Amino acid sequence: MSANDACDNRILWALKQNATHALVTEDQGLHKKARAHGLSNQVYYIQAADDWLKRLHEPASITLPNIEEVELHTLTPQLHSNFFTSIRSDYAGFNAWFRRIAMEGRRAWVYREPGQGEIHAICIFAVQTDEKISDDGQILPGPALKLCTFKVGEAVRGRKIGELFLRAAFRYATQHQCEHIFLHANSRQQDHLTSLIEDFGFWERGQYKGDAVFVKDHPVRPPAVRLDAREYVRRYYPHYIGGVDVEKFIVPILPEFHSILFPDWLVAGQALPVGHPLRHVSNAIKLAYLSNAGSKKPRPGDVVLFYRSHDQKAITTLGVIECYESMGQADQIARLVSRRTVYSDAQIAEMTRQNRRGATKVMLFRLIEHFDNPVTYKQLQRPLRVVSGPIQSITHITDESFSRILAAADR
Numbered sequence: 001m002s003a004n005d006a007c008d009n010r011i012l013w014a015l016k017q018n019a020t021h022a023l024v025t026e027d028q029g030l031h032k033k034a035r036a037h038g039l040s041n042q043v044y045y046i047q048a049a050d051d052w053l054k055r056l057h058e059p060a061s062i063t064l065p066n067i068e069e070v071e072l073h074t075l076t077p078q079l080h081s082n083f084f085t086s087i088r089s090d091y092a093g094f095n096a097w098f099r100r101i102a103m104e105g106r107r108a109w110v111y112r113e114p115g116q117g118e119i120h121a122i123c124i125f126a127v128q129t130d131e132k133i134s135d136d137g138q139i140l141p142g143p144a145l146k147l148c149t150f151k152v153g154e155a156v157r158g159r160k161i162g163e164l165f166l167r168a169a170f171r172y173a174t175q176h177q178c179e180h181i182f183l184h185a186n187s188r189q190q191d192h193l194t195s196l197i198e199d200f201g202f203w204e205r206g207q208y209k210g211d212a213v214f215v216k217d218h219p220v221r222p223p224a225v226r227l228d229a230r231e232y233v234r235r236y237y238p239h240y241i242g243g244v245d246v247e248k249f250i251v252p253i254l255p256e257f258h259s260i261l262f263p264d265w266l267v268a269g270q271a272l273p274v275g276h277p278l279r280h281v282s283n284a285i286k287l288a289y290l291s292n293a294g295s296k297k298p299r300p301g302d303v304v305l306f307y308r309s310h311d312q313k314a315i316t317t318l319g320v321i322e323c324y325e326s327m328g329q330a331d332q333i334a335r336l337v338s339r340r341t342v343y344s345d346a347q348i349a350e351m352t353r354q355n356r357r358g359a360t361k362v363m364l365f366r367l368i369e370h371f372d373n374p375v376t377y378k379q380l381q382r383p384l385r386v387v388s389g390p391i392q393s394i395t396h397i398t399d400e401s402f403s404r405i406l407a408a409a410d411r
Contacts, residue, residue, distance in 0.1 A: 008033060015042055022335065042335065066264075067111045067121075067164050073102040075110070075119065083119050083153055090186070091149075101126075101148075108149075109168050111161050120156045123165040124149040127176055134206030134213050140180045145173040145218075147183040150193060160284040162196045167285050170238055173218045181218050184211040200285075201235040229301025233320045237285070238368055240303070240320045247302045248402040250315065250387075250395040251289070251363075258308045258316070261287060265316055265370050287319070288337035289363040290351055293394045298324045304365060305405065307377075307391050314374035315405060319365040326359035328352065333362055340364060371409040379408055 001009075008030050015023050015034075023030070023043045034043040078084065079095055088094045101124070111121040129143050147169060152162050173181050182205070185193050194214070202214040217223075222239040225232075229241045242248075253261070289306075298304065298321055306317040327333045330349040337348075352360050380386040386401040397405075 012037060012039060015039055022338075067109045067161065067168065069107060069109050069168070071102075072098070072106045072108050072124065075108070075122075076102060078117075078119055081118060083122075083151075086153070087149065087151055106148075109165055111152075111156065111164075113156070121152040121161045121165070122149060123147055123151075123169070125169065125172065127178060131182075133182055133215070134208050136206060138206055138213075140182065140215070143176060143178045144180040144182060145169060145176070145178040147181065150183055150185075152192070157192065162193065163284045163286065166197070166200055170218070174220075174238065177220050179217070179219055180215055182213060182215040184208050184213055186211050199234065200237060229320065230322055233366055233368075237366065240368055241301065242303055242402070244399050247297070247299065248397050248399065249298050249302060249304050250307050250391055250397060251291075251293075251304050252307045252309050252391045252393065252395075253289070253291075255308060255311050258306070261289060262306075262317060262367075262370065284340075285367050286322075286340050287365060287367055288340040289365065290333065290337070290348065291361050291363070291394075292351065292354060293361050296326070297396060298363065298394065300324065303402070304363070305397075305402075308374075309391065312374065313377040315371065315380070315409070316374045317370050318368045318411075320368060321363060321365045323362070323364040325362050327362055328359040333360060336362055337364070369411075371411065373409050375405050375408045380405075384408060 008027075011023065011030070012033055014020060023034070025043065030043065076099065079098065084094075091097070106124060106126055108122050108124040110119050110123075112119060124147070126146050126148060127143050128146050131140050131144055131146065132138070133140055147165075150162070150165065152165075169181055172178075181202075183197070183202075185197075194212075197214055197216070200216065202216045205213045205215040207213065217236065219236065219239070223236060227235070227241075229246050233240045258265070300321055300323055302321045302324075304319050304321060305315045306319065307313075307315050323336075325336070327336070330345070330352045333348050333352065334345055375384070377387075377391070380391075381388070384401070384404045386397055386405060387395065
């Protein structure tokens with residue numbers, strides 16, 4: 001073992017023993033070791049740490065960003081901006097390639113700062129059939145979604161924009177029945193990207209002109225394989241295990257917190273029209289829900305149905321639990337949910353103060369989908385016969401009740 005490895009190990013051991021809240025480093029080796037030992041939630045790149053601290057401590061209202069889908073030719077006037085200059089330095093002949101595929105009608109997802117026209121992040125995409133993806137001739141059979149350029153600028157890194165691009169890609173691949181999603185990445189220069197995509201089921205398949213080829217299996221139908229429920233949703237998202245092997249729960253959530261957690265869910269009657277760029281995707285996938293509920297039953301891999309109380313009184317959203325813990329200290333909670341939540345430090349502290357008799361419940365989960373047809377409380381009573389009274393705490397439901405809810409939601 002080298003001296004550097006020994007030093008890295010001591011640093012991570014101190015982190016594991018709670019000697020410090022977090023580690024901020026640009027060292028790719030440390031990030032890889034942290035992922036291998038389950039410490040990645042506490043290890044940050046500089047820009048991500050800066051964004052975390054701002055979200056926790058700035059008093060301003062903060063929401064997750066939206067991205068929009070555009071025709072690539074609309075971005076041609078910005079080709080000489082600083083953002084595209086950073087891409088050109090990595091890709092010889094980028095301008096000529098960009099203009100050619102723009103003329104072919106290629107599209108992209110982009111992120112701009114609110115009220116500004118400048119691009120800060122881009123993901124160019126295309127569906128390709130029977131594509132040769134590697135130098136040794138590997139082919140992905142049938143249609144596959146290729147993410148041709150995936151770039152998040154340093155100024156906005158840490159805001160979940162890469163995750164939003166992936167959510168858009170997963171939806172697009174589902175709509176176009178693409179069985180695979182793939183991209184090429186330089187593992188040394190794009191360590192932020194490779195860390196992100198590996199957490200969503202991409203795996204290195206080979207090499208192509210000096211870059212690594214990462215592929216995600218995206219089957220049209222849920223594959224019948226025996227896997228831990230958490231690993232299954234990581235590998236095959238948006239598919240999840242919803243059979244009798246996992247428990248199901250209804251989770252009531254106040255409208256104000258529902259809006260914080262799911263800013264892309266729209267109240268019935270206020271939905272944006274089909275084709276509107278902001279309708280496509282806005283919220284992230286990996287989220288955190290905090291409550292003072294007394295239930296200790298949910299476990300990793302279980303399915304949760306979020307019930308928006310008071311105004312809508314309906315089940316709106318489905319997710320899969322990754323972690324469910326009880327915590328009593330605000331700083332401990334903030335450390336765990338830092339990458340997933342838009343709750344401020346003050347909101348977390350207030351929640352722990354309100355729950356003097358017990359610990360705050362922290363649920364880390366992956367958002368699977370919002371229901372286009374929310375299932376109302378009246379439906380849950382009659383005709384579905386899922387509940388007999390008000391939903392005031394986390395409520396366990398049977399597998400049969402879960403099936404009836406999905407049917408009522410047209411899922």
